[in-house]
Amino acid sequence: MIDVAKTAGFCYGVKRAVDGVYKEIEKGNKIATLGHLIHNGQVIEELEEKGVKSYDRIEDIPPEYAVVIRAHGVGENVYRAAEGRQVIDLTCPFVAKIHKIVKEHYDKGYKIVIVGDKAHPEVIGINGHCGESAFIINDIKTEIPPELSEKQLCIVAQTTINREFFGEIVQNIKKTCKSTLVFDTICSATKDRQKEADELSQKSDVMIVIGGRESSNTRKLFEICKRNCPLSYHVETAGDLPAKITHNKIGITAGASTPSGIIEEVVKAMSENVKNEENFAELFAQSESKTLNNGDIVEGIVAEVRNNEVIVELKGSKYNGQLAADQLTNDPALKPSDVVKVGDTIKVYVVGVNDGEGKVVLSRKKVINEEGWIKIKEAFEANKTLEGKITKAVKGGVIAITDDTQIFIPARQAAGRFVQDLQSLVGTTVKYRIIEVDDRRKRVIGSVRVILEEERKEKEEKFWAEAEVGKRYEGVVKSLTSFGAFVDIGGVDGLVHISELSWNRIKHPSEVCKEGDVLDVYIKDINPETKKISLGFKKVEDNPWTIAQSKIAIGDIVKCKIVRMLPFGAFAEIIPNVDGLIHISQIADRKIGKPEDVLSIGEEVEAQVTDVNWDDKKISLSIRALIPTPIPEEKEEKDDTDVPLNAETLVYSTNPEVEVDEEIEIEPAEEPKVDEAPAEEEPKAEEKTEETEPAAEEAADEADAE
Numbered sequence: 001m002i003d004v005a006k007t008a009g010f011c012y013g014v015k016r017a018v019d020g021v022y023k024e025i026e027k028g029n030k031i032a033t034l035g036h037l038i039h040n041g042q043v044i045e046e047l048e049e050k051g052v053k054s055y056d057r058i059e060d061i062p063p064e065y066a067v068v069i070r071a072h073g074v075g076e077n078v079y080r081a082a083e084g085r086q087v088i089d090l091t092c093p094f095v096a097k098i099h100k101i102v103k104e105h106y107d108k109g110y111k112i113v114i115v116g117d118k119a120h121p122e123v124i125g126i127n128g129h130c131g132e133s134a135f136i137i138n139d140i141k142t143e144i145p146p147e148l149s150e151k152q153l154c155i156v157a158q159t160t161i162n163r164e165f166f167g168e169i170v171q172n173i174k175k176t177c178k179s180t181l182v183f184d185t186i187c188s189a190t191k192d193r194q195k196e197a198d199e200l201s202q203k204s205d206v207m208i209v210i211g212g213r214e215s216s217n218t219r220k221l222f223e224i225c226k227r228n229c230p231l232s233y234h235v236e237t238a239g240d241l242p243a244k245i246t247h248n249k250i251g252i253t254a255g256a257s258t259p260s261g262i263i264e265e266v267v268k269a270m271s272e273n274v275k276n277e278e279n280f281a282e283l284f285a286q287s288e289s290k291t292l293n294n295g296d297i298v299e300g301i302v303a304e305v306r307n308n309e310v311i312v313e314l315k316g317s318k319y320n321g322q323l324a325a326d327q328l329t330n331d332p333a334l335k336p337s338d339v340v341k342v343g344d345t346i347k348v349y350v351v352g353v354n355d356g357e358g359k360v361v362l363s364r365k366k367v368i369n370e371e372g373w374i375k376i377k378e379a380f381e382a383n384k385t386l387e388g389k390i391t392k393a394v395k396g397g398v399i400a401i402t403d404d405t406q407i408f409i410p411a412r413q414a415a416g417r418f419v420q421d422l423q424s425l426v427g428t429t430v431k432y433r434i435i436e437v438d439d440r441r442k443r444v445i446g447s448v449r450v451i452l453e454e455e456r457k458e459k460e461e462k463f464w465a466e467a468e469v470g471k472r473y474e475g476v477v478k479s480l481t482s483f484g485a486f487v488d489i490g491g492v493d494g495l496v497h498i499s500e501l502s503w504n505r506i507k508h509p510s511e512v513c514k515e516g517d518v519l520d521v522y523i524k525d526i527n528p529e530t531k532k533i534s535l536g537f538k539k540v541e542d543n544p545w546t547i548a549q550s551k552i553a554i555g556d557i558v559k560c561k562i563v564r565m566l567p568f569g570a571f572a573e574i575i576p577n578v579d580g581l582i583h584i585s586q587i588a589d590r591k592i593g594k595p596e597d598v599l600s601i602g603e604e605v606e607a608q609v610t611d612v613n614w615d616d617k618k619i620s621l622s623i624r625a626l627i628p629t630p631i632p633e634e635k636e637e638k639d640d641t642d643v644p645l646n647a648e649t650l651v652y653s654t655n656p657e658v659e660v661d662e663e664i665e666i667e668p669a670e671e672p673k674v675d676e677a678p679a680e681e682e683p684k685a686e687e688k689t690e691e692t693e694p695a696a697e698e699a700a701d702e703a704d705a706e
C-alpha cells in the first residue's frame with residue numbers, strides 16, 4: 001500500500017512563482033530570474049531549456065530581460081536597482097507581508113529581530129527592508145546582545161522555521177528584553193507538510209522524500225521521516241529510488257519545490273519496483289488536489305486549533321484551508337477551542353481559493369446558517385418549541401442561538417413583560433417559538449413571550465380547577481401598591497390587602513415585604529367570574545387580640561401606656577396593638593374637664609380591667625378603680641358621681657377596624673350632678689352644659705370616625 005502525502009509538492013508561493021514564469025514564457029518574454037526560481041534542479045533545467053536565465057546580481061541581467069523576483073522575495077536595495085526595468089515580482093504574499101511588518105516597525109524606531117537562517121535568501125530579503133540592520137538569530141544558545149535589552153524589539157520569523165523553535169527563541173529574548181512585539185510569521189504550509197510527514201512516517205515501513213538536495217525544507221522533511229522510519233530515502237527524481245522495495249506500507253512526501261511531474265514519475269517507478277497491485281498512477285491522481293471553487297461546500301478535518309483561526313485539511317485537496325474564528329460559529333462568546341478539536345470532521349464553505357494572500361478561505365458559519373435555515377423552517381411549520389441561548393442584545397431585540405443558528409427575538413417578544421435592559425437577558429437560556437419566517441429576506445423571528453403566555457394560561461387553568469378558599473400557597477410578591485401586594489401563586493396573581501399584611505398598623509406594604517419575597521398566603525376569597533383573588537397572609541396565632549384573650553381578664557390590673565386621647569377618654573396600649581379605653585370618668589377620682597388634664601401621651605399607668613368584649617375587641621380600663629376611696633367621716637347622702645357606670649357606656653372599640661355602634665355614646669344624663677360634685681372641682685352650671693354636651697357629641701363623632 002502506498003500513501004502519498006496530500007501536502008507533497010509545491011506550496012502556494014512556489015506554485016504561484018512557477019506558474020507566473022511559465023505565463024511570461026508563453027507571452028514570449030525574455031525572462032531572467034534573480035537566483036534559481038526554486039530549489040529543484042530538474043525544474044531549473046527545464047526552465048533553462050525554455051530560455052529562462054538565472055543571475056545572482058541584478059546588475060548582471062541584460063537590459064532586454066524582464067527581472068523575475070522569486071517567492072523568497074528581495075530587499076529594498078534590489079527594487080531600487082531594478083528601477084526603470086521590467087520587474088515581475090513573484091514574492092510569495094506571506095513573505096511580502098513580513099517585508100511590510102519589518103518596514104513599518106523599523107520606520108517607527110523598533111530594532112528588528114529575525115529568527116531564521118541569515119544565509120537563506122528569504123531572510124536576506126527581509127533584512128533588506130530594515131536597512132540590513134536586523135539582529136538575526138538561529139540558535140537557542142546565541143547570546144542576546146545587552147544593547148538589545150534597552151530597545152523596543154520587533155521579532156519576526158523566517159516562514160519555514162519550526163514554530164516551537166521560534167517560541168523558545170522568543171522566550172529567551174524576553175528574559176533580557178522587556179519591550180518586545182512578536183509576529184508569528186511562520187507559514188502554515190511548511191508546518192502542515194512537516195506534520196503530515198511526521199504522521200505518515202510513523203505508520204510507514206518505507207518513506208520516500210522527494211525534493212532538491214539544496215532545498216532546506218526537503219532536508220527537514222527527510223530528517224523528520226528518518227527519525228520515525230529508518231528506511232527513509234531522500235530522492236530528487238525517480239532515478240534515485242532504491243533498486244527494490246518489498247515492504248508493504250510505503251509513504252511518499254515531497255518538498256515545497258518539487259513539481260507534481262517528478263512526484264508522478266517517482267510513483268510510477270515505484271509501481272514497477274514494488275510488487276504492488278495498486279495502480280500508483282491512479283493513486284497519485286487521487287492524491288492530487290481537487291479543484292476547489294468559490295461556493296463549494298466540502299468536508300475537512302480540523303488539523304490545528306489556534307486562538308484566532310482553525311486550520312482545516314480539506315478532503316481531496318492538497319491545500320489546507322483557513323477558517324477565521326469569526327467564521328467558525330455564530331456564538332461570539334465561544335473560542336475556537338470551545339467549538340472544535342483536532343481531528344473533528346466539519347463541513348465548510350469555500351469563500352475564496354488562493355486569493356491575494358494565497359489561502360483557501362473558509363467559512364463554517366455559512367454552512368451552519370444554510371443548514372440552520374432548513375431546521376428553522378421545519379420548526380416553524382411544526383410549531384416546535386426551541387431552546388436557545390441569548391448571546392447578544394441588538395437594536396430592537398436580542399439574538400438567540402440554537403444549534404449555532406441565529407434567531408432574532410424582538411424586544412416585545414423577549415420576555416413575558418417589557419424588559420428595559422435587554423442586556424440583562426444576555427447569557428440566559430430561553431424557550432421560544434418561531435413566529436415569522438421570511439424566505440425571501442432569509443429573516444426569522446422568534447418569540448419567548450408566546451411560550452410564557454401558553455405556560456401562564458396552562459397554570460391558570462390548573463389553578464382555577466383546584467382553587468378553594470383556605471388553600472395555602474407559597475407565593476412570590478410581584479408588585480406592591482399603596483393598598484396591598486400582588487402575589488403570584490403559580491401562574492395567577494392574588495391581592496394581599498394592606499390590612500392583611502400585618503397585625504400592626506402599617507402605612508405601606510413595603511414595610512412588610514418587597515418584590516420577589518416569598519410569602520406563605522392562603523385564599524381568603526375568590527371570584528372565578530372576575531378572576532379576582534383575595535389572599536390572606538396574617539397568621540391567626542399572631543393576632544394580638546387572641547394573645548390578649550389568653551392574658552387579660554376582668555379585674556386584672558395591667559400596666560399600659562397612653563397612646564391616644566379623645567374628649568371622652570384615653571386609649572392605653574395594654575399589649576402591642578391591643579388598646580383599652582379609660583373613660584374620662586375613670587381617669588381620676590374627681591371630675592376632670594378632659595383626659596389631658598391628668599394624662600399625657602406616652603405616660604405609663606396602671607389600670608384595672610373593668611370589662612372586656614372579645615367579639616367586638618373592646619376592653620374597658622379604670623385608673624380610678626385603683627384609687628382608694630377615702631371613707632367620708634360622715635356622709636349620708638349618696639354621691640351620684642359614684643353611680644356604677646353602665647358597661648355599654650364605657651366600652652369602646654380600641655380596634656380601628658371595628659366600628660363602634662352608633663348607640664354607644666356618653667350618657668350626659670349620667671354625668672355627675674353639678675351640685676353633688678366636690679366643691680373645689682365643681683364647675684359652674686353654664687360651664688358644665690358647654691363642656692359636657694359638646695364633649696358627648698364629639699365623643700360620638702369620634703366613635704363614628706373610629
Ligand code: SF4
Nearest residue numbers: 011013092094159187
Ligand atoms: S511562505 Fe509558505 S507559501 Fe510562501 S513560499 Fe514560503 S512556504 Fe511557500
